[in-house]
Amino acid sequence: xxxxxxxxxxxxxxxxxxxxxxxxxxxxxxxxxxxxxxxxxxxxxxxxxxxxxxxxxxxxxxxxxxxxxxxxxxxxxxxxxxxxxxxxxxxxxxxxxxxxxxxxxxxxxxxxxxxxxxxxxxxxxxxxxxxxxxxxxxxxxxxxxxxxxxxxxxxxxxxxxxxxxxxxxxxxxxxxxxxxxxxxxxxxxxxx
Amino acid sequence: xxxxxxxxxxxxxxxxxxxxxxxxxxxxxxxxxxxxxxxxxxxxxxxxxxxxxxxxxxxxxxxxxxxxxxxxxxxxxxxxxxxxxxxxxxxxxxxxxxxxxxxxxxxxxxxxxxxxxxxxxxxxxxxxxxxxxxxxxxxxxxxxxxxxxxxxxxxxxxxxxxxxxxxxxxxxxxxxxxxxxxxxxxxxxxxxxxxxxxxxxxxxxxxxxxxxxxxxxxxxxxxxxxxxxxxxxxxxxxxxxxxxxxxxxxxxxxxxxxxxxxxxxxxxxxxxxxxxxxxxxxxxxxxxxxxxxxxxxxxxxxxxxxxxxxxxxxxxxxxxxxxxxxxxxxxxxxxxxxxxxxxxxxxxxxxxxxxxxxxxxxxxxxxxxxxxxxxxxxxxxxxxx
Numbered sequence: 001x002x003x004x005x006x007x008x009x010x011x012x013x014x015x016x017x018x019x020x021x022x023x024x025x026x027x028x029x030x031x032x033x034x035x036x037x038x039x040x041x042x043x044x045x046x047x048x049x050x051x052x053x054x055x056x057x058x059x060x061x062x063x064x065x066x067x068x069x070x071x072x073x074x075x076x077x078x079x080x081x082x083x084x085x086x087x088x089x090x091x092x093x094x095x096x097x098x099x100x101x102x103x104x105x106x107x108x109x110x111x112x113x114x115x116x117x118x119x120x121x122x123x124x125x126x127x128x129x130x131x132x133x134x135x136x137x138x139x140x141x142x143x144x145x146x147x148x149x150x151x152x153x154x155x156x157x158x159x160x161x162x163x164x165x166x167x168x169x170x171x172x173x174x175x176x177x178x179x180x181x182x183x184x185x186x187x188x189x190x191x192x
Numbered sequence: 193x194x195x196x197x198x199x200x201x202x203x204x205x206x207x208x209x210x211x212x213x214x215x216x217x218x219x220x221x222x223x224x225x226x227x228x229x230x231x232x233x234x235x236x237x238x239x240x241x242x243x244x245x246x247x248x249x250x251x252x253x254x255x256x257x258x259x260x261x262x263x264x265x266x267x268x269x270x271x272x273x274x275x276x277x278x279x280x281x282x283x284x285x286x287x288x289x290x291x292x293x294x295x296x297x298x299x300x301x302x303x304x305x306x307x308x309x310x311x312x313x314x315x316x317x318x319x320x321x322x323x324x325x326x327x328x329x330x331x332x333x334x335x336x337x338x339x340x341x342x343x344x345x346x347x348x349x350x351x352x353x354x355x356x357x358x359x360x361x362x363x364x365x366x367x368x369x370x371x372x373x374x375x376x377x378x379x380x381x382x383x384x385x386x387x388x389x390x391x392x393x394x395x396x397x398x399x400x401x402x403x404x405x406x407x408x409x410x411x412x413x414x415x416x417x418x419x420x421x422x423x424x425x426x427x428x429x430x431x432x433x434x435x436x437x438x439x440x441x442x443x444x445x446x447x448x449x450x451x452x453x454x455x456x457x458x459x460x461x462x463x464x465x466x467x468x469x470x471x472x473x474x475x476x477x478x479x480x481x482x483x484x485x486x487x488x489x490x491x492x493x494x495x496x497x498x499x500x501x502x503x504x505x506x507x508x509x510x511x512x513x514x515x516x517x518x519x520x521x522x523x524x525x526x527x528x529x530x531x532x533x534x535x536x537x538x539x540x541x542x543x544x545x546x547x548x549x550x551x552x553x554x555x556x557x558x559x560x561x562x563x564x565x566x567x568x569x570x571x572x573x574x575x576x577x
Contacts, residue, residue, distance in 0.1 A: 025547065032330035032541050033344075033397060035550045096551040098537045109532055162532065164395070165442050165513070166342035 042086035049079035111161035118154035309469025320388035326399035339435040347475035356478035365501035368416035394488035404466030421501035449493035450506035486560040524558035
């Protein structure tokens with residue numbers, strides 16, 4: 001029962017960034033360049049949710065709080081949700097009527113190629129996130145879902161690549177991801 | 193925006209135009225913004241400000257010069273925007289109570305008025321762009337000025353300690369008159385113009401800005417550049433104590449820019465001391481900045497302390513940092529993409545832009561080809577980025 005309540009609270013909490021953005025854009029003040037803000041913020045929240053999702057397992061190990069695993073799927077799906085908003089806002093708002101630019105962008109711009117690949121890789125993970133799929137895939141499910149590390153790497157790379165001069169913000173994400181991957185690698189190599 | 197300033201122009205030219213009261217035909221807006229106990233609503237499309245009391249009846253009404261017809265958002269486009277916004281909002285945040293109501297309110301959000309102009313005797317310039325302008329707020333709060341930080345809001349938020357006076361301009365190099373000059377002495381008796389230029393950032397967004405200033409050529413000629421002066425080099429001030437961004441080595445400070453002498457002497461090349469009739473705010477490059485409308489924004493160097501006439505092409509900051517991404521010419525060129533993004537189109541930041549139609553096509557030389565293209569004949573257009 002308490003888990004159910006926590007889940008509802010968490011669900012709503014994860015919606016807050018999207019709600020704040022909607023409010024600012026449609027009701028309040030979205031700032032001078034609303035489209036850039038929407039695209040940037042949905043992208044940043046995708047990265048944040050990816051990293052939060054990847055934090056669950058190590059956090060669970062250190063804290064011994066096994067219940068955490070019950071929230072991982074929702075957090076992962078939220079990463080996908082924000083990734084979809086990010087992609088959709090780039091496509092529908094930023095490119096607007098200049099759709100022809102999309103194809104050249106995907107082919108010619110490395111950071112868009114990388115970002116698009118990351119989004120594409122998230123799709124099978126979202127599809128196989130159900131209990132039924134977990135059962136059906138068995139051991140392979142875990143192997144498949146290790147892709148989330150690769151996706152996070154692509155996500156950080158996507159951000160690093162588009163920045164003009166100040167790398168500090170994407171480097172923070174890169175550092176967090178590096179720590180998470182180090183923890184992961186130590187565990188995997190420790191087993192062997 | 194800018195209605196106030198146009199009112200000034202009307203005075204200058206002895207015009208006393210009156211505006212018919214057309215508010216009745218204006219979709220029955222309800223004011224939202226509470227200021228000093230009264231509701232203020234700027235009916236920007238009509239070029240007038242109305243102040244309402246709580247009951248919604250006009251208390252007083254100030255008239256300004258009517259806005260140019262091309263700047264008025266057509267009622268149909270306006271209504272279409274509202275319908276679009278409503279539709280999307282309903283889809284995205286369906287279930288949020290009062291959503292429809294709030295969306296309705298958003299379409300009526302009053303635009304912050306431009307502060308009163310303070311630069312006297314501004315002359316209008318016939319070549320000004322007739323496109324919808326970027327609001328004073330956006331022009332002064334969305335800036336790339338890394339001396340104050342790399343965020344677009346940093347320059348407005350972190351430039352309060354910058355002191356644009358007293359200001360000394362150093363002139364050196366291949367000219368007969370060189371030395372250090374007090375800016376106010378140089379500006380004395382100078383007539384300033386209002387020129388509305390498009391500004392195209394290399395990051396693929398753009399604005400329409402009413403600058404106040406004078407042609408760079410009129411100043412440069414006073415220093416009598418010699419025949420050896422083939423280029424002009426500019427330098428931004430270096431004051432890390434007042435410019436927090438300069439405390440980190442993002443750029444090899446001071447910021448440097450340069451123009452070929454014919455570009456510098458071109459009548460479109462402007463030295464700005466103000467914007468929207470106000471003396472330049474610190475975040476916009478006070479007290480003196482360059483505006484080269486057919487080049488990417490980074491060429492328009494801010495807070496200039498040094499002008500140097502040289503025989504050779506000077507090193508310029510972004511070009512030195514990333515020569516494959518930022519050229520010396522940096523002419524707006526939709527045919528040559530930035531290696532990491534397209535330059536074929538741009539996001540226009542202007543009043544009343546719908547988030548669904550923010551992108552417009554980029555034109556060669558930012559729409560100033562007719563005036564400037566001749567300077568580049570014989571040069572490979574692929575190098576003109």
